Amino acid sequence: MAAGIVQPSDGLWVSPSMLVRKKDGSLWFCVDYCHLNDVTRKNSYLLPRIDALDSVAGSTWFSALDLCSVYWQVPLSPSARPMTTFTIGRGLWEFNIMPFWLCNSPARFERLMEKVLQLVPTSACMVFLGNILVHGSTYTAALDNLRTVFKQITKANLRLNPAKCSLFCRQTIFLGHVVSDRGESPPTQQKWRQWKSGHLQHQQEGCAVSWA
Secondary structure, eight states, X not given: OTTSSEEEOOOSOOEEEEEEEOTTSOEEEEEOOHHHHHTSOOOOOOOOOGGGXXXXXXXXXXXXXXXXXXXXXXXXXXXXXXXXXXXXXXXXXXXXXXOTTSTTHHHHHHHHHHHHTTTSOTTTEEEETTEEEEEESSHHHHHHHHHHHHHHHHHTTOOXXXXXXXXXXXXXXXXXXXXXXXXEOHHHHHHHHHHTTSOSXXXXXXXXXXXX
């Protein structure tokens, strides 16, 4: 509450919370919004297809950026906050920011990020939720593109996680895939083709939790 993430609530929607053990053994706080998600009108905004990484063809310099806390940088409207009410066994609480577990959080955040970076050509930058890949065919082009991205992120009051960012690399990891001036690695290329027929909307809730 001191961080402004949650506040006491008297909302009529109440969802249970729980602790989930992550792969590294640490605990991750989650709220089960299944019932709320069931009656929520789904946002039809699509997440990027994984084969959009084909846009890196011809680039030789890459910078992979990662946003801090992703959805938690987006404030909720006062009217939406009571719907996020949850209990931890004593009292009721609601989020002031967008929780990870709402079914429309990925679509809303992707729409926001694409709007923030609309001045950056899609041939120079790819964004997938809180992950951004900036690239260029020359060092100068990559630098100019990165400056534009930084400017737009700063203007939107968004924060990056320096520990998870890599700048001006010949090869980097983006969304678990190796990208370099030689193109994608053969195993990755095969996976892209397998996923080519659909988008990633069915994975968005899982991604939202596992990438947090």
